[in-house]
Amino acid sequence: MLESVKISRRQSEIRSELSTLAGKADATADEIRSMETLDAEYRANETRYRAALIAEDGERREAGTELETRSDREFADLVAGFEMRQVVLALDEGRTLEGRTAEVVQELRSAGGYRGVPVPLMALETRAGETIASGTPDPIQTRPVIDRLFPGSVAAQMGAQLIQIGSGAVEWPVTTSAVTAGWANGELANVAGPTTYATTDKALKPEQTLGIHMRVSRKAMLQSGDALEQAIRRDMSGTMGAELDKAIFLGTGANGQPLGVVAGAGTYGITSTSAAGPATWAALRAAVVRFMAANAASGPEAVKALIRPEMWSYMDGTEAFTGSGVTEFDRAKAQLGGIVQTANALPTPGGTPPVALLTTSAGGVAPVFVGLWGAVDLIRDPFSDAQSGGLRLTALTTADVTVARPAQLQVVTGLEITDPS
Template sequence: MRKPSDLIGKSLTRSLTPEQINAGQRGGGQGLQRVAEVVTIDEEARTVELAFSSTTPVMRWFGEEVLSHGPGAVDLERLNNGGALLMDHNWRDQVGVIVSSRIDADQVGRAVVRFSRSARADEIFQDVVDGIRSHVSVGYSVSEIKEEKRDGQANLVTVTRWAPFEVSMVAVPADQTVGVGRSGENLPEVTGDDTGQIAENETGAGNEAAGNQQREFEMETIITRDNEGNLVRAKVDDNGNIVEVVEMLERAGAGDAALLQRGREQEATRVRELTEIGSQYDAEDLALELIRSGQGVEDMNARLLDHLHQRSTNHRQIMDRSDIGMTDDEADQFSFLRAIRALANPTDRAAQEAAAFEFEASDAAAEAQGRDAQGVMVPMNVLMRAPLNTGTGGVGAGDTGGNAIANPLLSQSFIQMLRVRAILLRLATPLMGLVGNPDIPTQEGGATGYWIGEDGEAAEDILSLGQRQFSPKTVAAYSEITRRTLKQTSMDIEALVRSDLALALATSLDLAGFYGTGTDDQPLGIANTNGVNVVDFGGAGSGGGAAMPTWEDVIQMESEIAAANADVDRMAYVQNAKMRGHFKSKQKFAGTNGAPIWESDNTVNGYRGEVTNQIKQGDVFHGDFGNVLVGMWGGLDLTVDPYTHSRRGRLRLVAMQDADFVLRHAAGLCYGTDAS
């Protein structure tokens, strides 16, 4: 098929619609694209101001396109509602967010974007600061157009209503009339198709260059079959879509009609299956998107988990409130200390009356979970809130970060305390507020390509998919508090109690996530999951202990994951403190006095290094820990044991939480150990 820049001679012979423009784009249905440049950079705020669109004409397969920037022409709602900053229009490669966008009086679209602090985004942002990446591209969809048919030229298509929906960093620009201080320059004419290919007039081209400015498209004539199965000679566009039937060569026979009917039945089956999955998992919008883009059940399974996680993240507070009817103010009033005092002194009427609100909330949370609390059930929306405090901004040991209620990150909430103290919870993908035993689609292996004969059918097992069920297991951990401390009413003491409980739970969850046996009421940890890569460090270490890994062992762990096509930039190495000391003193190559395995920027083999003493001596875990899904149910069951250390005047606080681990793609992780 010829490229748009090669189609010269005749204009389109039928009316053009916005649907044809949107459907005719290449690139997986991700819309049209225009390219501009970076304008200004604020390194401290990690923001960049850029120009993303102008009225410059750009050659498309349907003619010469001009984007209107007049009043009401551009719908900026999606950009201004947390629009994504991507790399090369890849929806799975987000590096930042759009802070604001606008259309200025000079008919140029401009936006302020902020880069995230992930390793990937930091790399891209540094390239922008250094001037290596200076071009950006906007992805957009068309709603209304005005078409002008021109003799001897390509049709002029003015897009009178359009909506940008993302901005991307790209390498090759197509629209060079906007950018750093160049919004009004007269530049040589640039034409390009929607893939970013460019043909620019050379200086001194003279009359020949003027002729190039009047290019138009020539329809290619081919023999093909139409939607009814008829064999026709037809003019088609660059994507093979029939524009005009020139001649009917053969009407569809009985055999062709049967093939056509089978195709229709297969399409009906695809639509039905996607619709059923969407209805089952409350993902109707995702199913409709895949139906429109021609994707199948395999694509639905691959994207469903991300959809469920995002839905859980966005709506968990709303869901929790609907469960027990608590408002934000009521959640802020819930006090661990009042509940503990009442549990520790069941005959103290004053303590019981003071904790009446906590007991009422506990009863409602227990009823929502369908089980009885052992002590006091702390509702999930209480755990997601940060207690009020006028502290020092989070720098103190018990400080909750000042008036953190207005902080959307809720950095000192109990759940966040838990994640900060648990390495695995911080690296994994959390799914909070689960109900029942949800089934999670998993990828068991990679896709396989193969050849089929004429009229052959694709095998259904080309992508190995599976399904695992989250099943709640109860983890119990304890902390201790003195009776004198319990008498305090300081918010700092409240935060300290919550912090100690979070630490106790975090260590238990971390250990189970790495080494859980899957038996004796434990979840199944990474080390014991089938499909996880294993590297044997081999041999006994000094003094009969576990063998310590070499640089070659570290590289092999990465290679095992890469061999399964599961290596990504966000992988990490996790080990204990002694292993970190070994890596800091172990040369990569013996006898060369070279660099140690542990780099000065706290990385190992180019990936982040994490340390937790939950890892056994001699063990190392490596991979994309985002493949580890951590499910947590309901609230926190808090009980008080006043008897074990009664002679010392101490109370033992026991916290119980329902949780489970599921590995979405086991081959994306590697367990290194001395197996001898």
């Protein structure tokens, strides 16, 4: 029991005793001395009570933080033991889910409806001891349970933030007003204003569904559990990660796709400027200057660039200063906060100069928000491959993309990667 609670109870007892003694008209000398003793104890306890509250305030704050994160950690521990093999066998043979896998599925079902077996996104990540070609996980921000992008994701490296949404739409009010300050022109003059404080809502809506279709042969299902577990996870995470990356940047906004950052630069209000010249650090530096002029970045180290491999090849083979051995890529890498290369999230040159995307996280706000609704809904098709004894699986997830502040992104076009001579 907290010390402050003990003191509070004792104070109640003292008040009760004092009220009894104070009601006596002919109190004895012993009773009067008792009242004096109780009164002194009561005053001393008031001081002790205030001291106990101050001392326990820190403990309450720590306990509150512990309670806020405990459920997320407990669920993360459950997901760490989630087995895709059990899900596949449950869909194929009707086998009962057991252990942590059963607990996770039950928890996800209680939060939303699924036609098949719900699979947490975190379960699709490659587990410890496995390797993937694209590298190891490097999330931009630590978030509870499954609120992060897949390992090696270009979107994660460029500062995009993944938002896990249970149901409905999510909006962010973004300030759009231009509040300015002004000096009073004279002793009795008014200062500038008032100026309307305006905001614009940026919404993520569950209108786009990404699907993965997978065939599992009878031979694969009869192999060892770990082999099937790893193969299914690699296939699903790799396919979903690549397609999400592509949609986040190149989504057309039509045919069921979300509107990507690069493809929808004009719609989002993102500044797009043509370099109309060779791909050099000077061409990228102009975009960095625009960031700084708009108060979106404090310096080049706060900016990240997304380029294609063809552009890296040209810049790395072009000397900035003749005979120096310093290439244009070296100059850009030394100045910027990071350079990410991709052949999936930017359009293929195809006879036109490639495009570069620059982003910055101003004030801790991510340049791009990616919303995912619920878990992956894994559905079984028991009929298509019945003759061969195989199994068909469909994994569905709903996602959307939005840009909170267009000033945090810059698109640079017209970056020539061929020698004009």
